[in-house]
Amino acid sequence: MKVEIYKLNNDGSQSVVATCSLESDKVMCRGDSETLRYLEQGIGDPETDELLYPKDGVRFLAVLKTHFKSGYLSASAILS
Amino acid sequence: MVGQKEILTAKELEEESSEQETGESAEHYEAQELLKKMQIEPDNSWAEETKEGSGSEEVQLQPWMKFEAQSLVERQTTISSHEQIIRTHEALQASDLGGGVNRVEFVELKDDGSVIFKPIDGEVPIGKKTNAHIEVGTYYKRERAAYLVSEYFGFHLVPPTIIRELNGEIGSAQEFIPDAKPAYELLKRDRSSLLEKLNVVGKRRDKKYIDALNRLFIFDHLIWSLDRHPGNFLLKEGNIHAIDNGLAFNKKGDEEYLKWRAHMPGFQYTKVAPADIVARLQEFASRPEQEEDIRSQMEGLLSAEEIDALVYRAKEIAKKVSENAVIYDDLSDRNRAAGGKLDIKFNKDYEG
DSSP states (O other): OEEEEEEEOTTSOEEEEEEEEEETTEEEEEEOHHHHHHHHTOEEETTTTEEEOGGGTHHHHHHHHHHSBSSSEEEOOOBO | OOSOTTBOOHHHHHHHHHHTTTOSOHHHHHHHHHHHHHHHSSOOHHHHHHHHTTSOSOOOOOHHHHHHHHHHHHHOOOOSHHHHHHHHSOEEEEEEOOOSSSOOEEEEETTSOEEEEEEGGGOOOOOTTTTTTOOTTOHHHHHHHHHHHHHHTTOOOSOOEEEEEETTEEEEEEEOOTTOEEGGGGOOSSSOOHHHHHHHHOOHHHHHHHHHHHHHHHHHHHHTOSOOOTTSEEEETTEEEEOOOTTOSOOOOHHHHHHHHTTSTTOOOOSOOOHHHHHHHHHHHHOHHHHHHHHHHHBTTBOHHHHHHHHHHHHHHHHHHHHHOOOOSSHHHHHHHTTTOTTOOOOHHHHO
């Protein structure tokens, strides 16, 4: 299970800036250093008002798409 | 288009899992087991949210919402040439940006730039708790309302945003800002503030960011945005572009709002209010006819209750910045007044 985070380029194409995968019970993210640093600081969950971290596993994966939804940055749904 | 392949919603995961009782692959079996495990946990709201927000779930809009959208397109009054371009130029290529929740498209316009298009039909519920008061089918209107408020009060933070029909769908179309960076790219490794980071860098351009961040804080308070984070405001050449305002004009209480904002990594409040914004808010509070202006602009975009709340906040913020704000023309004076640190929080009175 993984989530990809895309950055929008000027011509409308997209580049993958980070990929977060579930490994055991934790999420491992790989990608550009700024995005990874940001993800490590936690992502707010609009459902519970709490910050979720990669250690939170699937819950962290699931919240990425609600956080990155502007179009400039987009997170996929959970991919197989 | 990126990200459409291999998308597996929680619902599909369940279906696939039930088809392979005998276990076709270890990976699928693990996913099934994980799903089961998560479903029996006390807090499994993530799973429901995944189903709702997968982007593949149809959300049934009320029929009147479509009529209303058409009516808004027709009676919309544009206030700038940028808006006029976005409103009238023919759409060329459109690409779905493949996000996991609401549908977002990048649309190139003939002869002039591109827009970020968010169709009403692509809206899905986001955050049942935080955004419980925000109805699906209204996000596109909030995008437009946020732009109008930004312009009306002189913040100039939101890229020109209009409501239009593109390729047979109605939604918000917002000017695309090329070469802009998400704010988080300037965050430090720890949780120290973006303001501090920019102050250390100390370039003239970055000083402009500090002023713009002060504006952003007040603006987000005004439009009651619970969704601002360093991933949805952009930095470019000293300017901040506040994007992704579809969940603004929320109705949650002050206390909840400030609690949420305290979570924002690398973003803290400053008590330095930009002089022009203070003056503009004071002018608004002292001239009743301006209240009628903003009410008129918001009509059809927000509910009567939401418009009342906006006007109330504008007056309250005007009062508070008048009482508490420390305003300096020069950054070094501001810095001295703040004890050498610009990223101090609002005092209790302001926060309350």
